[in-house]
Amino acid sequence: MKILVINTGSSSIKYELFDMAGPKVMASGMAEKIGEEESLIIHKRILSNGESTERREAVVIADHHEGMSRIVALLVDTEYGAVRDKNEIVAVGHRVVHGGEAFHSTTIIDEEVIAAIKKNIPLAPLHNPPNLVGIEVARSVFPNALQVAVFDTAFHQTIPKRAFLYAIPFELYEKERVRRYGFHGTSHAYVAARAAEYLCSPLGELNLITIHLGNGASMAAIKNGKCVDTTMGMTPLAGLVMGTRSGDVDPALPFFLADHLGMTPRETDALLNKESGLKGICGTNDMREVIEKMDAGDDRAKIALDLYAYRIKKYIGAYFAALEILDAVVFTAGIGENSPYIRELCSRGLDRLGIEIDLERNKLTGSGISEISSPDSQVKILVIPTNEELKIAQETKKAIANFLK
Numbered sequence: 001m002k003i004l005v006i007n008t009g010s011s012s013i014k015y016e017l018f019d020m021a022g023p024k025v026m027a028s029g030m031a032e033k034i035g036e037e038e039s040l041i042i043h044k045r046i047l048s049n050g051e052s053t054e055r056r057e058a059v060v061i062a063d064h065h066e067g068m069s070r071i072v073a074l075l076v077d078t079e080y081g082a083v084r085d086k087n088e089i090v091a092v093g094h095r096v097v098h099g100g101e102a103f104h105s106t107t108i109i110d111e112e113v114i115a116a117i118k119k120n121i122p123l124a125p126l127h128n129p130p131n132l133v134g135i136e137v138a139r140s141v142f143p144n145a146l147q148v149a150v151f152d153t154a155f156h157q158t159i160p161k162r163a164f165l166y167a168i169p170f171e172l173y174e175k176e177r178v179r180r181y182g183f184h185g186t187s188h189a190y191v192a193a194r195a196a197e198y199l200c201s202p203l204g205e206l207n208l209i210t211i212h213l214g215n216g217a218s219m220a221a222i223k224n225g226k227c228v229d230t231t232m233g234m235t236p237l238a239g240l241v242m243g244t245r246s247g248d249v250d251p252a253l254p255f256f257l258a259d260h261l262g263m264t265p266r267e268t269d270a271l272l273n274k275e276s277g278l279k280g281i282c283g284t285n286d287m288r289e290v291i292e293k294m295d296a297g298d299d300r301a302k303i304a305l306d307l308y309a310y311r312i313k314k315y316i317g318a319y320f321a322a323l324e325i326l327d328a329v330v331f332t333a334g335i336g337e338n339s340p341y342i343r344e345l346c347s348r349g350l351d352r353l354g355i356e357i358d359l360e361r362n363k364l365t366g367s368g369i370s371e372i373s374s375p376d377s378q379v380k381i382l383v384i385p386t387n388e389e390l391k392i393a394q395e396t397k398k399a400i401a402n403f404l405k
């Protein structure tokens with residue numbers, strides 16, 4: 001069974017083609033700068049022996065439809081392609097950022113689902129519109145394939161009211177659905193399932209704190225396999241310090257900026273989403289560069305890293321209290337998987353909570369799952385590479401099996 005996973009942004013389409021027997025990736029790539037003067041497609045065909053061939057095309061791609069048509073041409077190309085006919089692809093799994101309260105799980109896309117995703121546009125104005133374009137385009141390019149939506153928010157729909165409601169007039173929740181939703185759900189769900197496999201324990205019996213540290217960053221508290229709290233909120237701005245996002249700030253900050261600096265809501269939005277976080281403190285949003293700057297003696301970089309790790313450590317404490325019992329802390333995504341320094345900084349001093357990092361093991365992580373807690377640690381600390389595309393493909397496969405039952 002061949003499943004194509006796509007993640008459509010405002011000017012990009014990322015894709016990965018899976019053969020679900022395995023499962024293994026057959027091809028992957030990305031069309032970017034769609035609608036700009038010169039677009040770029042990077043396409044990789046992955047051979048069964050693990051070797052790959054890459055094709056780069058600098059072309060003009062006017063819109064997402066043209067981008068998807070070009071991707072299909074590459075997928076069936078005699079030299080770089082992975083399938084002979086596009087009809088071999090039985091389903092397309094779409095990453096959809098905001099499912100609101102309507103979706104608790106992966107869903108086969110029909111007109112009603114499209115209407116519900118549209119209804120959530122005010123909650124995710126930057127993400128849901130391009131996701132809808134991706135669905136529309138995939139429907140016309142793959143008319144025989146099932147289209148499936150996998151929502152970033154779905155995994156967090158088990159969060160109880162005490163954790164998802166804001167203490168503001170209740171009507172805002174009832175009428176406008178203002179509440180915490182949470183994001184990165186596919187990643188949190190994936191690493192939680194992998195942790196259960198690694199620990200040889202049913203997920204339903206595990207209490208975990210999962211820490212996704214990529215360009216965006218979030219944490220989830222998982223009780224008996226179900227998410228009970230998460231750091232992102234109604235939008236992906238809340239919670240941890242991120243590359244360019246502030247994370248938690250005093251909610252009155254925008255009023256101060258408006259009254260004293262005359263900043264408009266749009267300017268404040270840009271400031272908190274694009275000019276804050278690591279970048280706001282030390283001028284750089286890429287974690288590798290921030291660490292390099294700190295190593296070169298840059299004070300601001302050191303402050304940015306301290307702030308970054310302190311926020312995570314604080315939430316580990318908060319989520320331990322929320323869960324009451326904790327089996328494992330899981331680090332994942334670009335920074336979580338690759339930075340021993342950050343992992344050490346946010347795990348240090350938690351021995352009294354039973355969380356003891358082994359500094360040597362922390363430096364020796366490989367490509368698979370690594371256990372970096374000391375042998376005596378009551379709580380395991382794991383590094384688990386995330387794979388959101390694979391999770392979307394697995395969810396898509398499950399959804400079609402249920403649909404065809």
Ligand code: AMP
Nearest residue numbers: 214215216286287288333334335338339
């Ligand atoms: P992601 O969004 O998951 O691709 O993660 C991107 C982030 O991971 C960027 O801030 C990168 O600088 C960071 N990253 C990748 N490799 C490393 C590394 N070896 N050490 C520290 N940060 C890294």
